[in-house]
Every structure is written in structure tokens, then in C-alpha cells.
Amino acid sequence: MATKSLYVGNISHGTSEQELRDFFQEFGPLGDIRIIEGKGFAFVDVPAERAADAIAATNGKDFNGRALRVDEARPRPPRQEGGGFGGGGGGFRGGDRRDDRGGRRGRF
Secondary structure, eight states, X not given: OOEEEEEEESOOTTOOHHHHHHHHGGGOSOOOEEEETTTTEEEEEEEGGGHHHHHHHHTTOEETTEEOEXXXXXXXXXXXXXXXXXXXXXXXXXXXXXXXXXXXXXXX
16 A cells, blocks of 8 residues: 655644544554654655545644644755755854964954
């Protein structure tokens, strides 16, 4: 059976996998449920042919006192090599300028 992964946002931080499973059970049989700890979102795998119904029925609905944001999960974009910070430098004007005694030198 083919599944689609749904992004489920705005969940409370104490939400359990079983609570999400119970909430989405009418669209099951469900596959994996992955809660991203401390971030307030999860991914729920539902049968592909029921994904649109699940989104329509649950998006904006109250769940543990919060309005859910449910949408089809998008693939994670590839990470840039080197962390994406551009590298180099490290201090003011390209580096920390100190003399041999640990004091600053030159003009800033």
C-alpha cells in the first residue's frame, strides 16, 4: 500500500504518538508517525488515496486546544556544503587582530 506523509503543525509539545494515531485513525491504516520533539510538529503517513481527505478534514481543526496545520509534507531541501555560512573570517574585518601580548593592534 502506498502512503503519503502529512505535515502536522501546531501540535502541543506534550502530544504523544498514540494521540495522533487516534486523531487520524479514520484515514488509516496509518504508517509511521514521527513527532519532532521540541518543535511542535509531526509527520503522519496515511494511505495515498486518503491523503486529500485527511488534509481537508483535519486542517484547522482543534487538537488538544490548538488549531492544527495539516498539509502534504514536502521533501527536505538538500543542505549546502559547509553549513551555508560562507566560511572565512571570524572577527571584525575578517579576523581578530591581536599583538603578541594579547592586546589589540591596528585601527578598527
